[in-house]
Amino acid sequence: MNRRRRRPDPAAIEAAFRDACRTEVETLKPGNVHRFAPGHGMTIDTFLDAAAAAAPMIARPGASVGERISAATKASFETVGVNANLGIVLLCAPLAAAAETIGVPAEPARRSEVVVALRSAVASVLAHLDAEDARLAFAAIALANPGGLGARSDADVRSPPKIGLVEAMALAADVDLVARQFRDGFREIFEVGLPAGDSAGYGEECNLGDPAALAVYLAFASRFADSHIARKYGLETAEACRKRFETFSNALNGIADPEKRLAAALAFDAALKRDGRNPGTSADLTVATLFVRNLAEAPAG
Template sequence: MVPLTQQTSIDACLAEQIRRACILEATARKPGNVHPEAAFADLTWHDFVLSAEAVAPVLARTRELGVGRATRDAVLATRQRVSTNTNLGIILLIAPLAAVPTSLRLVDGIGAVLAGLSLSDTEMVYEAIRLAQPGGLGKVPDQDIQDRPTQGLVNVMKLAAERDLIARQYVENFSLVLNFAVPYLASVPDFATRWEPALIGLQLELLSRHRDSLIRRKCGAVVADEASRRARQVLQTAADGLPFASAAIAEFDGWLRGDAHRRNPGTTADLIAASLFAAMREGVVPAPADWAGVQHKAQQAPLVEN
């Protein structure tokens, strides 16, 4: 058994990594997403900061609580701080990763965590999703979120994996996070000073390869495919070294923010937050050189939602 003082230290370390990952993801000025200089009508950067503060200590205890309960409790903690769904996808992604024993690498331990998920986990995750009230879920004939589940969590996620990138991570041992995104972040030269362009680059790389699930739910597959095509176009512009790469990013940002922000690539942002946590947990990226400034700005967030 891990001594209490040691376990407390582990939980505190995980909580800080989760908090930093969530805040940094929301702070990077990624096309289409909320950040300190771009809000939605019902959602601001401070909402994400408050949400990060709320969920970090809960998710850090996932190994003790179990994935299902930690997911539900993290959503409950978020709802006590903000009035809208800011982080359900982040919670669903980070909870299993945080459950991996810290003595193991994530890629070596995630399989056992997923294999151990039960019907009880499914029931609590369903409760969490209903509490969070994400947009655009619709109705499905088998294991619908409004019904009582009858299968374990991984089996339920298999039913949604074709249309939902977060569900697919449960089926594929978090391959997109651990085998693509984390190595991408680890390969960034001078991540400490270039973390923001690194996160923007990761967003474009993910979008160029995978339909964003939130865009697909809200706008359909055709629009989600167009978002991926535009991301590939921006990457090609940057690869060609053209002087208007910044203009291409700005144009993409404007397009994503059209249609009342319905084209917000929110699932991709969730994957980035989880990947950042995983990279920090594995020790493959350094702390941002300007973290003190980010932290100071985050501390200006209101203590309660207005």
């Protein structure tokens, strides 16, 4: 039987976003920035400050997806002066818009019910995106100027779009995992990220940060050639990095001692950073997955 629902409090959506960003950056994600080590010219404070600036814009009640993306990207860039969370913003804006349209059941034990409703709501949000959403998103992408961003003959972000945002994202979906979420209804978030987080190991013995965040990050980094690395260095390099993650993830699961596990993760992290390998897209997808988990447990208004 369907239970009567109440929409999440907008403040709860903002808190869910900030918590997802904080949890991700406080977890040791090899190759990425985290509280255990900086990297790529940035520190944990860069991402915490960017998240704090973006959060109110992501959760702004009634705003379109394009408006959320534009305002959040501008606020983040003005605060930290670098592209710290473009991928996160692109992914979380549709999720926040979808969360406004659903209700939450009274019992937290029915989280799975909210996840199903949220996935359906995301599909509806994506189906209604238009050229104005594309225009605002393109302007945000051009402002952030992510590493490896090239020019396109069709739907280039520096030119006014003539198609909707989903159509524009679909053009890059085969090579960009963030764009693929728009085309495929956030399939990897719901079918790869969430199950990985729910099956996370280590529990209280995890001294690398949040077990779910670590499990989600490793699931994405070991399963998909990271789009950020592919843009900067090519698909062959990204695939080689994916294989390194697959090997590392399997090895980490076989280390029982927490201190040895931490040492192994720090060594892999340092090696990736020496090579300039930053699985930034895997980190973006991790935040989006944690955001969905948080939204499914958010209190109603």
